Amino acid sequence: MTVAGGIAFVTLSAAQDTGRTPATDTAGTEQTVPSRQITIWRDPSCGCCDAYAEYLEGNGYRVMRIDDPNFDRRSVEAGVPEQGLGCHLAKIDGYYVSGLVPAEIIERLMTEKPDITGITLPGMPANAPGMAPAKTGTLKTYAFGEDGVTVYADE
Template identity: 85%
Template sequence: MNKKTIAAAFVAVVAAAGIAYWSLGSANAPLRGSSVAAASGNKVITIWRDPGCGCCDAYADYLEGNGYVVTRVDDPNFDKRSIEAGVPQQGIGCHLAEIDGYVVSGLVPAEIIERLVSERPDITGITLPGMPANAPGMAPTKTGTLKTYAFGKDGVTVYSEE
């Protein structure tokens, strides 16, 4: 084999290994996007959650009912992962999610996530802090108003109040 063939084979193997690692994920791995899948039109989201949290399962079921492919990762330290991902301390929700390169903290309604991925603002992510009783995963249907915040290099702002 010549050097170009060996180099091309090496690059292909390294790329395949990287894609496999990136796609499979683990509770100990840093956030990594499902941007390839999301960019192709799939609604792929990963949720890091406390293993004992029932509302997180209800929220994941809600997202699946709205056409998302959800990967659930048990992570009792999701709050530390949230801070590392850029979620402000006062903005931590009951779990952490990642979709198409964005961080989503808490029980954010599907239509707000879809708006985020569609509009692609220059932010790190969005959060619906705490566990509002009228949010998806806590109530059978969303009622009333939920205030979702954007966060990133420019600080924290209201992203949606609906």
């Protein structure tokens, strides 16, 4: 059992083989370039979501913001564990990203293309992008999907 920010998760082995390859190579077609377009559903009164969107834009992403006071319900419907909700929900290249996940972790997700539904950084950690001018210290990000919840990054 892992505890992060007061939230307990039962984790599966991070070394679990999902059988999915990082990139699908189809004969006669170009390899897909990861998207730089990300959509964020957020509570319209959340200032950290705007700061986070600006952080992503500063890291080369094109961000579409959608006001959604029920983003938490949308998050659970997308598969984010209730006890692991972040302060907004985003989607990029078919993956859900919940919370203030650092850009380098999103980059890793887009490069590795694991067989998961998405990743989440639960809560609103004070040292996360959007809450602080820059990420400081370590942040524990979780992967979620059909196989349950695992630690995706602890950096």
